[in-house]
Amino acid sequence: MPISETWLLPDGVADVLPEQAQVIESLRRQSLDFFASRGYQLVYTPFIEYTESLSSLSEANQDLDLVSFKVIDQMSGRLLGIRADMTPQVARIDAHVYPVEGVARYCYSGTVLHTQPQNSSPSRTPLQLGAELYGHASIAADVEMIDVMLGLLHATFAIDQTHLDLGHVGLFKSLVRYAQLDKNNERVLHDLYQRKALPELEELTQSLPHGNDFYILGRYSGDLVALETHLSQDLLNDPDFNAALNSLKTTVSEIRLRWPHLSIGLDVVELRSYHYHTGLMYAVYVPNRAQPLAQGGRYDGIGEHFGRARPATGFSCDLYALCAGQFKTLETVVAPAGTDVELLDAIQQARQDGLSVVQLLGNDTLNSVPSATHQLVYQGGQWVIQKIESV
Template identity: 75%
Template structure:
């Protein structure tokens, strides 16, 4: 490679410069402090693991398997994976490393790596922050997780104008089971729902058992009351369908009570990660942003691969995406050269107060610190700070 190109980075990877890095780091600290205040314990997970551990979700989430970089371990000769998501790692911790009898709450923040960008204009190396709750299959756990997610966004200053989307894979899944559809037909229906293709859906479902119910599920996906009126009595009385429907309605009601000004949308055929999630799904959107600010859902049984299946729910977000467009110039004070006690004490005091203080070196002057915003000046024996 020519020397002129050695500074280039791979597509989807970028440096984070000081003005944005400070915003991101402040956001990370504030978010982790908030999660700690809600009882979520911080864990750090390794950047690489044996692929068998990281692939615990592969059967249910092929997208994650495809997103995982794989390398050969030169020590053991075994296949390693670079984490593309931290949820499987936290599930391993809950199952084997830090077993808790009862409910366990964890949070994390770290870089993950994707083989390809997972969305339009996204990085291949997101700084993922999230929270997981293991050991409870109650609606209360889902409500807590959604509430924590919304509060975290509020802590980050992103709560204005946001929109919460709620869905539940149990509605579609139980209807498919009740109708006895094949895997191929299930995939075709899922694709039609994802594309919101109502004319195609009407034609496709016209020959299916409970076809009108499948069509109405898509047509009235955003209105639970209208959907309930237009579903057959047999489907509404199905135990699994009823449980999913009631869970979604209860969650919507309880979140609305906690966040009365929040706009909540329903989409019962939002089937992203359909084979991964097992119940409620949620995502938060902001105006003028195509990708969600944060998203998550229930994924019961995630620890089964590690020998300890537990109910679980959680969410994650990309701190780079949350901080997009935010920049901050730090207050930087320049101190003159010198070793006398008064100057050194003044510098130490400023640093103790949280200021960033740089002392000039050698023959340097203010021109050597172009990013400085203030300088220390001696006035009548006292060191004061002035704007540059």
């Protein structure tokens, strides 16, 4: 292979260079500290596992299975998967490895790998950051998770002009059950809702049982008042549909109390990861950006595959995407070579003050430290730090 090709990386895989790596690592630490302040305990999960563990929900994880790289373990002969999402791993910890009683709160940060880029991102190696809450099925748990998500973006990333999108897959799922819809029509409706194809939706629903309710759900997907006005009373009286609708209304009220100036939008037919989520879904957007900064939702029962099904809700984000375009100028203090005690004390003190200090090696000059911005010089009987003036 020519030398010119040996340094090339696969599509969707990139190095992170010092000026940006410094920003990302600083924000990663701040994020984990923020989670810790809210009682979320940090866990590390392995980069590779048996595929059975990484695909803990057969139907729900079909999409996840497609984006997971797989290899054969030369020690056991079994199929291994490289994690494409950390939530199944945290579910395994909650269900089997660390089965605490009551509510468990976890946070994590780590690289995941995808066979194909996801959500219009060119990257196949997101740095996933997230938090999850296990063991509580209440609306309060979802509200806490949304509050943590918004608080993280505000406190750590200084992002204030956010828009929260809320949905609830229980509305569509309960209507499907109520209408006793077959799988084929369910899939077609799912596609139409995702494409916001109202003319096609209107045509299809004319031939479906309770078709008007399916149409109204798409027609007024962002207006709870209009939904309650136009949906059939029989559907509104359905216990499952009513519970989903009320939980959505309560969540909006609770979030407005905590974030009174937040822009909130609703879309009850936003059905991303439809087979994965079981209830409330949430995502945060900012102006001029199509993809969400962070997103999550409820996924009850995810630990069943590991022998312990529990209520669960959580969110995640890609740190690389959050930090895109952010760079920090590297500042380095250069000290001369030598073993003078006062010089070594000055170097140590500067490092204790939080500065990055490089001591020259042998006959090196300032030119050997490309990031040099300051230097230690002996002046007036003491070592002082001076800014290096550009020529």
